[in-house]
Amino acid sequence: MKRIIIHADVNSAFLSWSAVRLLREGACQDLRLIPSAVGGDEKLRKGIILAKSIPAKKYGVTTGEPIWQAKKKCPDLVIIPGDYALYSRMSNSFMSVVKDFSPLCQQFSVDECFIDYSGMEKVLGPPEQAADELRKRVKERLGFTVSVGVSTCKVLAKMAGELKKPDAVSTLYPSELEEKLWPLPVRELFLVGRATEKKLVSLGISNIGALAHSDPQMIKKYLGLYGTTIWEYSNGIDPDPVIPSDKTPVKSYSQSATLPVDLLSPDEIIPVLSKLCSSLAYRMRSGGACCSVVSLYLKDSSFNAVAHQHRLSRPSDITCELLKELTALFYKTYQGGSVRAIGISFSDLCSAEGFSLSLFDDRSLAKKIIIDGTCDKIKNRYGGKALSPASELLSPQFAHLTRYEPTSDRPRTFCPF
DNA sequence: TCTGGGGTCCTAGGACCC
DNA sequence: TCTGGGGTCCTAGGACCC
Numbered sequence: 001m002k003r004i005i006i007h008a009d010v011n012s013a014f015l016s017w018s019a020v021r022l023l024r025e026g027a028c029q030d031l032r033l034i035p036s037a038v039g040g041d042e043k044l045r046k047g048i049i050l051a052k053s054i055p056a057k058k059y060g061v062t063t064g065e066p067i068w069q070a071k072k073k074c075p076d077l078v079i080i081p082g083d084y085a086l087y088s089r090m091s092n093s094f095m096s097v098v099k100d101f102s103p104l105c106q107q108f109s110v111d112e113c114f115i116d117y118s119g120m121e122k123v124l125g126p127p128e129q130a131a132d133e134l135r136k137r138v139k140e141r142l143g144f145t146v147s148v149g150v151s152t153c154k155v156l157a158k159m160a161g162e163l164k165k166p167d168a169v170s171t172l173y174p175s176e177l178e179e180k181l182w183p184l185p186v187r188e189l190f191l192v193g194r195a196t197e198k199k200l201v202s203l204g205i206s207n208i209g210a211l212a213h214s215d216p217q218m219i220k221k222y223l224g225l226y227g228t229t230i231w232e233y234s235n236g237i238d239p240d241p242v243i244p245s246d247k248t249p250v251k252s253y254s255q256s257a258t259l260p261v262d263l264l265s266p267d268e269i270i271p272v273l274s275k276l277c278s279s280l281a282y283r284m285r286s287g288g289a290c291c292s293v294v295s296l297y298l299k300d301s302s303f304n305a306v307a308h309q310h311r312l313s314r315p316s317d318i319t320c321e322l323l324k325e326l327t328a329l330f331y332k333t334y335q336g337g338s339v340r341a342i343g344i345s346f347s348d349l350c351s352a353e354g355f356s357l358s359l360f361d362d363r364s365l366a367k368k369i370i371i372d373g374t375c376d377k378i379k380n381r382y383g384g385k386a387l388s389p390a391s392e393l394l395s396p397q398f399a400h401l402t403r404y405e406p407t408s409d410r411p412r413t414f415c416p417f
Numbered sequence: 418t419c420t421g422g423g424g425t426c427c428t429a430g431g432a433c434c435c
Numbered sequence: 436t437c438t439g440g441g442g443t444c445c446t447a448g449g450a451c452c453c
């Protein structure tokens with residue numbers, strides 16, 4: 001059976017989603033049609049471009065660049081703030097339409113997915129026709145556009161979608177590689193970033209065709225396993241199957257925050273660490289997981305980052321245990337000076353099922369587990385702001401770090417641990 | 418005026434064991 | 436006194452994606 005993969009990608013997702021919402025609320029201007037962008041808050045030192053409209057792209061505005069720099073390129077650029085709750089709802093709506101179209105789909109990011117269409121031609125018609133049907137359905141039901149790519153493997157379907165934007169269907173079958181893929185700069189290939197581009201160019205390889213025709217042993221010698229992968233991609237080889245999203249386990253949880261002001265001492269930093277830890281531990285428990293490795297990174301005002309990690313003697317999902325480990329890592333990492341950003345992650349995950357129960361023999365642990373469980377129930381019922389570490393009283397400016405917890409307007413109560 | 422946040426995967430070096 | 440090599444685990448850091 002011939003393999004057919006379809007890839008769908010929302011055009012300028014964050015910007016489109018905000019634009020659709022504003023139009024529904026009565027705005028007369030469609031942000032997608034003028035130079036515009038979604039940007040972070042400059043006052044909170046998060047002033048970068050998160051998504052831009054196609055007209056903004058024509059001015060050279062790029063995702064990830066500082067807002068002031070983008071405005072230099074395009075003085076009339078309209079900047080709107082991000083709305084993550086909206087994006088999460090829009091992403092879910094998008095995936096519902098896709099799943100309705102075909103259950104054999106894999107969500108690849110907030111605004112992208114793959115569908116395995118193999119063997120479905122007899123029921124739903126030629127893949128190009130089906131892809132166009134999906135494009136129309138999303139536009140009619142949700143009001144935003146997608147680019148859809150069709151090919152015989154995931155990487156080519158994804159690259160196909162890049163060929164024509166917005167609101168379009170493109171194919172990139174193996175027979176079309178020479179015409180459509182190979183003339184493109186090597187940087188356009190999936191997984192070729194700035195560093196790899198530099199190495200490839202130094203080897204005399206500047207377009208995808210040159211990579212496809214190069215000696216794979218030589219590429220492997222310079223770029224390792226990764227080199228073999230991109231060489232295969234350039235030749236349209238990608239056996240990676242479409243795995244439904246509910247069958248792809250989460251590998252790690254992480255949370256980080258750039259602070260509105262630099263912090264200068266452990267007394268200021270530890271409360272933030274505590275906040276991140278309780279928020280992330282809650283998220284991990286909600287996912288039914290325990291971790292065996294905790295990591296911490298600190299970024300100073302010069303953007304130098306240091307990271308340390310530690311393997312636990314046994315897996316844990318208990319907030320105060322995780323915080324104890326993170327605090328020890330902090331003192332190992334922190335050499336004094338200013339801290340601009342702080343991040344933590346929990347990895348090497350295992351299922352929490354039955355695990356906590358086995359720790360109940362230890363009375364002090366049992367207490368901690370009960371405390372976490374009670375806090376989680378309160379958060380689930382009354383929202384993440386219903387409970388906060390008492391340390392937050394000393395640093396209320398960091399209250400916004402819990403954006404992954406459920407929201408509620410109920411009054412907050414401080415919890416003494 | 419600078420430069421977010423959440424992920425995955427790979428590599429390399431050191432420790433340790435057999 | 437001087438000397439092996441293979442395997443695994445742990446940790447730090449980098450590259451890439453959206």
